Amino acid sequence: MNNKGLDEQGCIAREGSLGRIPREFRPVVAAARDRLTDVFGARMTSAYLYGSIPRGTARVGRSDLDLLLVLLEEPTEADRADARTLDEALDKEFAQIDGGGTLLVSRAQLLSDLERYDLGWFVACLCTPLLGEDLAEYLPRYRPDSLLARETNGDLALLLPRWRERIAGVADTEEARRPLVRFMSRRLVRTGFTLVMPRWNGWTSDLREMAEAFGAYYPERAAQMREAAVLGYEPVGDLAVLRSYVDGLGPWLAEEYARVHGVKAPRP
Template sequence: MDERGLDRDGAIAREGALDRVPAAFAPVVDAARARIGETFGGARLHSAYLYGSIPRGTAVPGVSDLDLQLALLDEPTEADRADARAIEAALDRAFPQIDGVGILLAGSRALLSELERHDGGFFVACLCTPLLGPDLAEHLPRYRPTSLLARETNGDLHLVLPRWRARAAEAVTGADRKALSRIVARRLVRTGFTLVMPRWGGWTSDLDESAELFGRYYPERVEQMRIAAAVGRTPSADPAALGGLIDDLGPWLAAEYTAVHGEKTPRPLTAPTSPTHLSPSRGIRGAQMM
């Protein structure tokens, strides 16, 4: 992998690996593998993956969370979601070195579908590390930092902003605002980076690097993006900080993104959710950026 996150042929290299997992998190990963296997087994599970800072080797004990993607043989059911929540809670209780656990669920056929080729498929092939079962990446293309990839990963920010505003209005505690600020900030940094990704010609999941790369092309907005990166690392309970992200940087970024890359292909309500586009309910579920 070169300094732009590309392999020798110019495709985006897979960013994580099991041999990069820090020693402090090895027992967590082992326990996650065991619990997933016991709970979902061969009847429901196609494959399981790690993503985020743990497989990238940048996780910090007591700060980082554990992020997992499960590809099921069929579309997820309410029973599957309940089982995933039980695994999340059990692992979070058992290991003080992690600050939360997030499990994403999707059907394997959906992840391999044409609709998800440049979103959920890209996420699995480039941002996820195989943990259990056959690797779906073997059936997916090699990805390059194109406008198509930018559009299909983050070209729906305009749809997310109203949901954030509603959640901000309902946030009554500092904890609520901190949780939402983490979601919002990381998503905005990620969207700011993919806005300029085709021009820069590479991939990164680092928040600070993403903000600085964005600033090369939009210097008038770089200070806001640096603030977003800081809030993404250390969430804020300040309503003004959250409001600035949602009501100023967010709308500008959504409009610029649509102008440059266009809008993401509409998804049905049952489409799989990956951290590259929609933020799941438990914060950002680690997102791909930490």
């Protein structure tokens, strides 16, 4: 693998592995594995870890536990409630993690043509198999090209109105706004990175490296993106930051993204 996350054929190499999980987080992952089997059983075809824990970069007390669960059928509200209960129990029991979230998708959706360059790419390149079959076997190899850029993050314009609603509805406290700052910062940095990804010709999940890659092509916006990368790791619940995202950086980024790569294929 080269130093830009590609293999010898120029395809994005899968990041993360169970062997990279830091020692402090192994009990959390073991508990999650056992409980997923207990709770979902035969409804589940696959479970994956993603994020900093399987990449080996998790920080005790600061990193969250990210899981993706693939079900045989479309997830129900009862399934989502079970997942939330599991997330809350793990977060309460293990001080090593700062929250967590379990994404639920169906096997059919994940392997559909529509999701091949979004959910499919996510599983094949950014997820580490934890339980069941590895659906990456049914997916293509992925290159850091414009098609991948469009289908992963070409929907920012659709997200911005929802973000404004969330900002308007969040409690007026620093603590309540902090998760929004973290979430939106990370999404904007990743979108900025995939905007330039085909020119940079590589992949990284490090927010600071993403921001530097972006800044090489858009120096006039580099400082904004570097600050967003910092807040993605160390968020502060500043309302002014959130407003700058939805009134400044976000709209510009959505417009530039559509100009360069086009807009993501509509979902049902």
